[in-house]
Amino acid sequence: MAAPFSSSVLRARFPLLPPTLEVDHLVVGGGVIGLAIAERLVKRFPNRSTYLVEKHDAVGQETSSRNSEVIHAGLYYPPDSLKTRFCIRGRKLLYERCERMSIPFRKTGKLILATQSKQQILYVGRLFMHTQHHLVNVPSWLLTGPEAREMEPKISEDISTAVYSPETGIVDSHALMRSLEKEIGESEAGEIVLGTRVVRIDQQPSSSPTNPGGWLVQTLTSGEEKPDCILAKSLILTAGLTSAPLLNPLLPPLDPEIISPTYAKGTYFSYKGPGVAGIQKLLYPCPEEGMVGLGTHMTMDLEGKVKFGPDVEWIGEAGEAERDPEFWTKHLGPSEGRLEEMAEAVREYLPDVRASGFAPDYAGIRPNISPPNAPNPDFKIIHSHPSLPNLVALVGMGSPGLTSALAIGEGMERFFSKVIWKEGEDGLEAPEEDDPRDGREWWEIKRPWWRVW
Structure with a gap:
């Protein structure tokens, strides 16, 4: 071509x-x-x-x-947004299609985890209240740290509270x-x-x-x-x-x-090592203020293989996209140099993981229409x-x-x-x-x- x-x-x-x-x-x-x-x-x-x-x-x-293959419940987006409207309806249609057509999937559930940080505790509380809005109405539970660890004992003792989403899952895209x-x-x-x-x-x-x-x-x-x-x-x-x-x-x-599109690369790392044995649910940290995406989360594929990611790496020089709209194809290899940074982020909620267990897996490019470091539209x-x-x-x-x-x-x-x-x-x-x-x-x-x- x-x-x-x-x-x-x-x-x-x-x-x-x-x-x-x-x-x-x-x-x-x-x-x-x-x-x-x-x-x-x-x-x-x-x-x-x-x-x-x-x-x-x-x-x-x-x-x-080139994504996490997660079936999202619809927790995060404004009640009157297209994302809420299409995600909630799409989740139901997707589960129905998977059942009807024998498409591999699993309803894993997801925990959104807050540390002792006041900002994160407030975020989790607001997120839970948001799920109760009549235009959102997504099933969720607000948990204490001990209740979250009862579900997933490997998570950190520093986790003080969490939201559990039972409708989240994974699918063979x-x-x-x-x-x-x-x-x-x-x-x-x-x-x-x-x-x-x-x-x-x-x-x-x-x-x-x-x-x-x-x-x-x-x-x-x-x-x-x-x-x-x-x-x-x-x-x-x-x-x-x-x-x-x-x-x-x-x-x-x-x-x-x-x-004016911007291009954010996200690298995913596979993981084999201590600190994740027996985990069945997807684990998400609280997003930081101004973050693009939902943070470096832990997911798994349908065979149980654990992966972490994506991170955020802005790509493209000034005017590069106008000269070559497909310049991003040369950035599709995973960024190995971000391994230590990702392992450190993951240890905030899974303290026993080791950097030696991380291996670059794949990367994806996100179709952003907001400037770097701006919240998601x-x-x-x-x-x-x-x-x-x-x-x-x-x-x-x-x-x-x-x-x-x-x-x-x-x-x-x-x-x-x-x-x-x-x-x-x-x-x-x-x-x-x-x-x-x-x-x-x-x-x-x-x-x-x-x-x-």
Whole structure:
């Protein structure tokens, strides 16, 4: 596959072409969220074509397969946020799908641990109260230190209190994505095209009521020299780390929706050694003020292998992402030099672990849309933009993106039915009582995505 270039270089290299194929829905990006959206669209609209293009030779090769594989309960996010809405609903849909389709998973439970620090004790208390909010309503227990150690005797005597989340679990993310890929591929309306990247996007204005226009999307398949051009009646950008570089050239200059992405690398370390024998639950420290993510936590895979991470390492020089939107690929190796720092952080709640037991495992890059060291913003989904008709762009879809994916797919099904194709409620499932929609659809939430917590 050709090396990536900036959007201006790509537009000069690939002149405008007439389309050779027309589709109703074009999904760009084959991570778990793109797959979940495409799967819901092919089921809801069997008479409309849905294509998914993925630049790698297999789906889910970036953020979707380089994370903790945790099924989050929905503890942390503001009650009226998209993250709370999609995480809580997505968790339920994910457990149901795993049961129905024999996707490996385990409901492990999770402990969020506070030391003797007043700040951490207050954090855990506020977190527990937050879980009781009527729009959150996530099962949780507030524990004393001895009660937490009764659950997991290996944790530190310095742990003074904890929140226990019984709904947290782990899942085989690859098996989940294979199940979505299979259903799309076996449908009459869907197709997945691998090894194919988007090199140019242009708007085709409507020329008549019978020709509503759309988006001219040029794609280049690995091994080919000339691109193909697709006319997409609707376009869904869910390309993870490259969503912003695809979106920004389509927006007017100085448009407030233009994204300035930042890139945080997180390294995971496997662990074999003392201090973890018999631990069954996921262990999370309290996040520090201003921290990106949830701290260096202890998780495990479905075979019981323990891992710690991720840490946070900001990557990219000034202007590097504009010159090469895929510069981050050269940073995917784990950062071995951070081993001692990570071991020290873990010993705050598991005092018997030894640095000698840590080994670099893998690393992932997070699709951030906030500056370094700023608190995490909400998911950002651009839709109904006056300059972007029939285009939806999902950016900043980091954690809890894996847990939220099926609910995002469900939400996109509703959006396309009611807003894009204007079919109303016919054929849509009614919201369930425990679905925190509070009478509004996701696209009706006006809360600014950049409002942080």
